[in-house]
Amino acid sequence: MRKGLIPKNARTSLRAALGPIDSQNDEDRVWRLALHRMDIRGYRVANDAETPEALRKDGLVLMHAEAPDPDIQEFLDRTNPPMQKQQQSMEILMWAFKAFKRELSETELGSWKEHKRRS
Numbered sequence: 001m002r003k004g005l006i007p008k009n010a011r012t013s014l015r016a017a018l019g020p021i022d023s024q025n026d027e028d029r030v031w032r033l034a035l036h037r038m039d040i041r042g043y044r045v046a047n048d049a050e051t052p053e054a055l056r057k058d059g060l061v062l063m064h065a066e067a068p069d070p071d072i073q074e075f076l077d078r079t080n081p082p083m084q085k086q087q088q089s090m091e092i093l094m095w096a097f098k099a100f101k102r103e104l105s106e107t108e109l110g111s112w113k114e115h116k117r118r119s
Helices: 010-017 026-038 053-057 070-100 112-118
Strands: 043-045 063-065
Touching: 010 026, 026 070, 070 112
Parallel strands: none
Antiparallel strands: 043 063
């Protein structure tokens, strides 16, 4: 094997190094999710109907990942709401910083009601 190449069974080996699924914690699930997302073998090419016209014109391909393991999906379902709330708060903060520094267009400045509604 050439230096720098990852063997085909790397995902299996790395998953095995994390131990049995029933004894894994959320940190282990984060690693398994990362491995799941990195492994191109778990993706399929979207059909033309699913791919936006602009992407097809540029010769780009839309890919869909297979569903993660059930315990990882449960982890995502449990942790996404707090992360979405934090992301929303950060978006509002960044909008306010840009408004204060006068870096927003008139249209962007007019979106304050939308930001207030979402907060």
